[in-house]
Amino acid sequence: EKEKSKRMIAFPAFFGEKIQTVVSRLYPDVNAKIEVGPNKGKNGDYQCSCSFLINKELSKMGQKTNPKEIANNLSQHFGDVSCLEKIEVTGPGFLNFYLKPNFVSSQIQDVLVNGVRAPPCNKRLKVFVDFSSPNIAKEMHVGHLRSTIIGDTVSRLLEFVGHDVHRVNHLGDWGTQFGMLIAHLQDQFPNYTTESPPIENLQAFYKESKTRFDQDPDFKARAYKCVVSLQGGDEDIIKGWKLICGISLAEFNKIYERLDIRLDPVGESFYQKKMEELVPELEKAGHLQFSEGCKLIFVEGQDVPMMVVKSDGGFTYDTSDLAAIKYRMVTSEADWGVYVVDSGQGLHFDLLFAAARKIGLVKPEQKLDHVGFGVVLGEDRKKFKTRSGDTVKLKDLLDEGLQRAEKKIRDKEEIKKEKGGAGLLTEEEIIACRDAVTYGCIKFADLTCTRTNDYVFSFDKMLDDKGKTAVYLLYALTRIRSIARNAGKSNIELLDHAKQNPVNLEHEAELKLAKTLLRFAEVIEEITGTLQPHTLCNYLYDISTDFTYFYDKCYCIQKDRETGEIVKIHMDRLLLCEATAQVMEKCFNLLGIKTVSRM
Numbered sequence: 001e002k003e004k005s006k007r008m009i010a011f012p013a014f015f016g017e018k019i020q021t022v023v024s025r026l027y028p029d030v031n032a033k034i035e036v037g038p039n040k041g042k043n044g045d046y047q048c049s050c051s052f053l054i055n056k057e058l059s060k061m062g063q064k065t066n067p068k069e070i071a072n073n074l075s076q077h078f079g080d081v082s083c084l085e086k087i088e089v090t091g092p093g094f095l096n097f098y099l100k101p102n103f104v105s106s107q108i109q110d111v112l113v114n115g116v117r118a119p120p121c122n123k124r125l126k127v128f129v130d131f132s133s134p135n136i137a138k139e140m141h142v143g144h145l146r147s148t149i150i151g152d153t154v155s156r157l158l159e160f161v162g163h164d165v166h167r168v169n170h171l172g173d174w175g176t177q178f179g180m181l182i183a184h185l186q187d188q189f190p191n192y193t194t195e196s197p198p199i200e201n202l203q204a205f206y207k208e209s210k211t212r213f214d215q216d217p218d219f220k221a222r223a224y225k226c227v228v229s230l231q232g233g234d235e236d237i238i239k240g241w242k243l244i245c246g247i248s249l250a251e252f253n254k255i256y257e258r259l260d261i262r263l264d265p266v267g268e269s270f271y272q273k274k275m276e277e278l279v280p281e282l283e284k285a286g287h288l289q290f291s292e293g294c295k296l297i298f299v300e301g302q303d304v305p306m307m308v309v310k311s312d313g314g315f316t317y318d319t320s321d322l323a324a325i326k327y328r329m330v331t332s333e334a335d336w337g338v339y340v341v342d343s344g345q346g347l348h349f350d351l352l353f354a355a356a357r358k359i360g361l362v363k364p365e366q367k368l369d370h371v372g373f374g375v376v377l378g379e380d381r382k383k384f385k386t387r388s389g390d391t392v393k394l395k396d397l398l399d400e401g402l403q404r405a406e407k408k409i410r411d412k413e414e415i416k417k418e419k420g421g422a423g424l425l426t427e428e429e430i431i432a433c434r435d436a437v438t439y440g441c442i443k444f445a446d447l448t449c450t451r452t453n454d455y456v457f458s459f460d461k462m463l464d465d466k467g468k469t470a471v472y473l474l475y476a477l478t479r480i481r482s483i484a485r486n487a488g489k490s491n492i493e494l495l496d497h498a499k500q501n502p503v504n505l506e507h508e509a510e511l512k513l514a515k516t517l518l519r520f521a522e523v524i525e526e527i528t529g530t531l532q533p534h535t536l537c538n539y540l541y542d543i544s545t546d547f548t549y550f551y552d553k554c555y556c557i558q559k560d561r562e563t564g565e566i567v568k569i570h571m572d573r574l575l576l577c578e579a580t581a582q583v584m585e586k587c588f589n590l591l592g593i594k595t596v597s598r599m
């Protein structure tokens with residue numbers, strides 16, 4: 001109970017439970033899924049249409065009634081619920097819930113005093129979120145950028161709800177490509193074991209070694225030998241491998257730092273020994289099928305098997321994922337495994353999950369999710385490439401974003417200067433603003449589209465200060481924050497006031513905004529299930545829309561027309577502004593977007 005009071009109420013779940021109780025009492029034989037949703041129309045704040053389902057069930061059992069009668073019956077037996085103004089039955093049998101304005105006011109006060117909090121969480125789960133996961137020595141591409149952005153938000157969300165989240169970077173740091181890389185390293189920098197070689201461009205180095213591998217049979221043979229030595233643990237070869245991984249990881253880390261991403265590298269190499277142990281285990285248990293020298297696992301309903309061991313005896317991507325899932329779900333006893341990887345790998349994860357369940361690595365109560373996403377397209381709706389047709393380097397992409405954002409900000413500053421110089425930013429503020437806008441826009445543009453759809457990357461669109469963009473929303477937040485500042489009220493003063501006085505909300509526009517703010521918990525609850533961050537982006541936009549409506553209808557500060565002096569400050573409305581700012585701030589935070597105090 002105490003833990004519960006620390007949480008915000010998710011109304012659909014809250015009403016859903018209450019209805020369920022009444023249904024169980026009135027119609028004990030009925031088994032109907034009860035769903036409550038927000039009602040954006042005129043009939044109340046939340047709506048439930050369970051009477052139709054209940055009617056169906058009853059008529060199957062031969063009982064004659066109708067949805068309207070059932071809805072009336074439910075509403076009469078609902079009992080006193082302190083947050084409710086009334087329950088109304090409309091149409092053929094909808095149940096509509098109206099929140100009490102007083103209750104809404106008290107909840108806004110609660111947000112101000114106790115902060116923006118998550119909805120109740122029944123059980124703290126141990127979750128592995130596998131995301132980003134680029135491949136060593138290869139370019140981290142825009143697909144990995146999507147995984148990084150979505151994975152970070154999913155992690156933030158689950159952490160916020162109270163789960164025990166393990167952020168895992170399943171780096172591609174093992175495999176045959178290291179043979180040619182190390183063989184090339186030996187030729188180019190024979191002293192690599194004692195002196196650190198100055199490899200400036202690892203991607204170019206990769207390409208060179210690949211060319212040699214494809215053209216020179218002697219080199220190819222040596223590369224294979226290197227792989228064997230690497231797997232055998234040869235010291236010098238391991239040194240070379242570590243060296244190459246180190247260079248790559250340093251590059252990846254620069255990107256993570258810029259994007260403010262926290263991630264623990266547990267790459268494929270971590271599973272080398274574990275794969276060696278797993279295969280005989282599986283073989284002994286009779287889980288493997290043999291075909292043309294390969295060892296396979298077939299699962300129901302799929303023609304393609306998992307390739308556990310290739311005919312040359314080598315392991316594959318499948319093998320390392322099997323070992324990884326065992327490590328996560330058996331050894332570490334996770335409750336939930338989340339894989340944020342492009343939808344193109346959907347079949348791989350279907351097979352992996354089915355195989356892992358079939359061979360008993362994952363129990364029925366343990367959850368597994370492949371959080372897939374679409375490909376990144378250029379503005380021509382073709383695969384995202386540079387003008388010359390190369391893959392876009394993430395570093396270059398971020399740099400271009402910074403440049404464009406900075407230009408926009410400086411242009412705006414020029415306009416401010418022309419208008420007399422009010423609100424000019426300091427140089428420091430310009431840089432903070434540039435970074436927040438650039439990374440915020442890239443993240444928001446990605447997160448705001450339904451993740452399973454392909455996504456068109458366009459700097460022009462994401463940096464637009466109108467529409468559903470981070471710039472627009474960040475700007476809206478700074479404006480809201482400036483209202484209290486202009487009234488000369490500090491955060492401490494506002495908080496003090498909120499602690500002592502209920503926030504009085506009367507105007508229809510005030511209540512509309514306040515109720516939208518209180519939807520926060522249900523939005524969090526919803527996306528914890530769907531893992532669809534765009535719902536949170538849409539919600540953030542809804543808040544800004546309702547705020548604009550409120551601000552248009554309700555003055556917060558009244559100024560004298562002639563002198564411009566403040567004649568009246570509407571404290572309750574300032575508090576509503578502050579609550580709005582806090583909920584928006586929390587949403588930005590969950591989206592991994594930094595806010596600024598001035599723009």
Ligand code: ARG
Pocket residue numbers: 130132133134135170171172321324339341
């Ligand atoms: N390294 C892989 C790639 O770039 C992604 C790995 C995703 N995670 C996993 N457990 N398979 O395609």
